[in-house]
Amino acid sequence: METVAIVGVGLIGGSFALALREAGFGGRILGVSSERTIAEALRHRVIDEGLTLDRACEQADLIYLAGPIHSILDTIPQLDEYAREGALVTDAGSTKQKIAAAGAKLRRAQFLGGHPMAGKETRGVQAAEARLFAGRPYLLTPSRPSDMETPAALDFLAWIRKIGAVPRVLSPDEHDRIVAHSSHLPQLLSTALSGTLGKHPDSEQIAAAAGPGLVDSTRLALSGWDIWRDILETNRPSILEALDTFIAEAQALRARYVTSELEADFADGKEFALRLRNSR
Amino acid sequence: METVAIVGVGLIGGSFALALREAGFGGRILGVSSERTIAEALRHRVIDEGLTLDRACEQADLIYLAGPIHSILDTIPQLDEYAREGALVTDAGSTKQKIAAAGAKLRRAQFLGGHPMAGKETRGVQAAEARLFAGRPYLLTPSRPSDMETPAALDFLAWIRKIGAVPRVLSPDEHDRIVAHSSHLPQLLSTALSGTLGKHPDSEQIAAAAGPGLVDSTRLALSGWDIWRDILETNRPSILEALDTFIAEAQALRARYVTSELEADFADGKEFALRLRNSR
Numbered sequence: 100m101e102t103v104a105i106v107g108v109g110l111i112g113g114s115f116a117l118a119l120r121e122a123g124f125g126g127r128i129l130g131v132s133s134e135r136t137i138a139e140a141l142r143h144r145v146i147d148e149g150l151t152l153d154r155a156c157e158q159a160d161l162i163y164l165a166g167p168i169h170s171i172l173d174t175i176p177q178l179d180e181y182a183r184e185g186a187l188v189t190d191a192g193s194t195k196q197k198i199a200a201a202g203a204k205l206r207r208a209q210f211l212g213g214h215p216m217a218g219k220e221t222r223g224v225q226a227a228e229a230r231l232f233a234g235r236p237y238l239l240t241p242s243r244p245s246d247m248e249t250p251a252a253l254d255f256l257a258w259i260r261k262i263g264a265v266p267r268v269l270s271p272d273e274h275d276r277i278v279a280h281s282s283h284l285p286q287l288l289s290t291a292l293s294g295t296l297g298k299h300p301d302s303e304q305i306a307a308a309a310g311p312g313l314v315d316s317t318r319l320a321l322s323g324w325d326i327w328r329d330i331l332e333t334n335r336p337s338i339l340e341a342l343d344t345f346i347a348e349a350q351a352l353r354a355r356y357v358t359s360e361l362e363a364d365f366a367d368g369k370e371f372a373l374r375l376r377n378s379r
Numbered sequence: 380m381e382t383v384a385i386v387g388v389g390l391i392g393g394s395f396a397l398a399l400r401e402a403g404f405g406g407r408i409l410g411v412s413s414e415r416t417i418a419e420a421l422r423h424r425v426i427d428e429g430l431t432l433d434r435a436c437e438q439a440d441l442i443y444l445a446g447p448i449h450s451i452l453d454t455i456p457q458l459d460e461y462a463r464e465g466a467l468v469t470d471a472g473s474t475k476q477k478i479a480a481a482g483a484k485l486r487r488a489q490f491l492g493g494h495p496m497a498g499k500e501t502r503g504v505q506a507a508e509a510r511l512f513a514g515r516p517y518l519l520t521p522s523r524p525s526d527m528e529t530p531a532a533l534d535f536l537a538w539i540r541k542i543g544a545v546p547r548v549l550s551p552d553e554h555d556r557i558v559a560h561s562s563h564l565p566q567l568l569s570t571a572l573s574g575t576l577g578k579h580p581d582s583e584q585i586a587a588a589a590g591p592g593l594v595d596s597t598r599l600a601l602s603g604w605d606i607w608r609d610i611l612e613t614n615r616p617s618i619l620e621a622l623d624t625f626i627a628e629a630q631a632l633r634a635r636y637v638t639s640e641l642e643a644d645f646a647d648g649k650e651f652a653l654r655l656r657n658s659r
C-alpha cells in the first residue's frame with residue numbers, strides 16, 4: 100500500500116492518517132474534503148495533498164471513506180469509475196448492512212467495510228489524534244469470509260494492527276446487531292436521561308448538584324444529530340430491539356426494587372462492566 | 380475549628396482530611412476507623428492520630444461522619460454522650476432525610492448534614508486525594524435555615540470553600556428528590572444497561588466491540604452494593620419516581636423513533652448535558 104486516499108478528513112479520517120504516519124507509513128496520503136477542511140488538514144500536516152475524489156481515487160491503493168453514512172452511501176457507486184483495479188475501498192461508518200450492500204456492487208475495486216470503535220465529543224480534523232485507535236476494537240465486516248484473504252485486505256489488516264487497534268471480524272448484519280447494543284443503545288439512554296432531567300421542574304438544581312457520575316452518563320448526549328440521524332435511519336430494527344430489551348429490564352429492576360433487594364442486579368451489572376474492561 | 384474527628388477514614392473521609400491540610404488547616408485531625416484503616420491512614424499521613432469514637436469526639440470541634448449511611452445512623456445517637464458543647468456534627472452520606480431526622484435529636488452538639496458530590500470507583504483511604512472535592516458541588520442540608528448561621532456552621536462553610544468545593548444549600552427532602560435524579564437514577568440505569576448486555580446471548584461480542592461510550596456508560600455499574608444498599612433503602616419513593624419518569628421518557632422516545640425523527644430528542648439531551656457542564 101503506497102497511496103491512501105482519505106475521503107472525509109474529519110476526526111476519524113484525520114486520526115487514521117496521523118496513525119498511519121506514526122506507525123511508519125511512508126507513502127502518500129491524499130485528502131478529499133471541503134476546501135476549508137483541506138486547508139486545515141494541510142496546516143496540521145495530516146495529509147500530503149488535497150484532491151478531488153476522481154484524482155485521489157485514480158492514484159490510491161486504499162480508499163478510506165470517513166464521512167457520514169449518507170455521504171459514504173453516495174460515494175461508493177462513483178468509485179468503480181475512478182478506482183484502480185485491485186484497490187481496496189473501506190469505510191468507517193457506524194452501521195454496516197446498507198454500506199456493505201452498496202460496496203458489494205463494486206467491480207474494479209474490492210470493498211471491505213470497517214468500524215473503528217473510537218471517537219470523542221470534539222469533531223473535525225483539528226481534533227484528530229494519532230493514538231485515537233490505540234487499544235480500541237476495529238471491527239471489520241466482510242460480506243464473505245474470503246474478502247479477508249485478498250492481498251489488499253491482508254495489507255490493510257496489518258496496518259490496523261500497526262496503528263495499535265484490535266481488529267475483530269463480524270458479518271455486516273452481526274455488526275449491526277452488536278453495535279445496536281454496545282453503542283446505539285447507550286447513546287439513546289444518555290440522550291433520554293439528559294432529556295428527562297432537562298425537562299424536570301427541578302432541572303436547575305439537578306444540574307447544580309451533578310457529580311462525576313451524571314457527567315459521565317450525559318457525555319454521549321453531547322453527540323451531534325447529523326451523525327446520529329444516519330445511524331438511526333440505517334439500523335432501526337436492531338436498535339428498536341435493543342431499546343425494548345433495555346426497557347423491559349428497567350421495568351423488571353423497578354419491580355424487584357419494590358419487593359426486594361437489588362443485590363443480584365448490582366452483581367450482574369458489575370460483572371459485565373468488569374468483563375468488558377478485561378476484554379479490551 | 381482546631382480539632383477535627385473523621386469517623387470512617389475511607390475515600391471521602393480521607394480526602395476531606397487531605398483537603399483540609401492542603402487548604403492550610405493547622406489543627407489536629409483525628410481518625411476513627413478499623414485498626415487496619417487507621418494504620419493505613421497514618422502511613423499515608425492522612426490523619427494525625429487514631430482514636431476510639433469517644434476519645435476523638437470529646438476533643439473535636441468538627442465531627443465528620445464519612446462511613447456508610449447505616450453506620451452514620453448508628454453513630455449519631457451516641458454523639459450526645461461524647462461530643463463537646465457547641466461542636467458541629469456533619470456527615471457525607473448520600474441520602475439526607477433519615478440522617479437529618481437522627482441529627483435533629485442531638486442536644487449538646489449541632490447537626491448539619493452534607494453531601495460532597497465527588498467520588499470515584501476506587502475506594503478506601505489509599506485512594507484519597509486532596510483535590511477530590513475541588514470544583515464539585517458540596518450540598519449542605521440544614522433542617523432549618525438558621526442551622527447555617529451558627530459560628531460552627533459558618534466556620535465549616537468557610538472550610539468547604541477553602542477546599543475548592545462549591546457549597547449549595549438544600550433542605551433534606553429537596554436533597555433526596557434532587558439526587559434521586561442526578562445520582563441514583565444514573566446509577567440504576569448504568570446497572571440495568573450493564574446487566575442487560577451481560578445477559579444478552581451475544582454479550583461476549585458486545586464486550587469485545589465496546590467503544591469509549593459503553594465504557595463511560597457502565598462506569599457507575601462498577602459501584603459496590605454495600606454503599607448502594609443503604610442509599611436505595613433510605614430514598615425509595617424519590618428513586619421510584621425518578622425511575623418511572625425515565626422509563627416513560629424512554630418509551631416515548633421509542634414511539635417517536637418508530638414514527639418520526641429524534642432530532643428534537645437529541646437537541647434536548649444536548650442542551651441539558653451542556654447546561655450541567657456550564658453550571659459547574
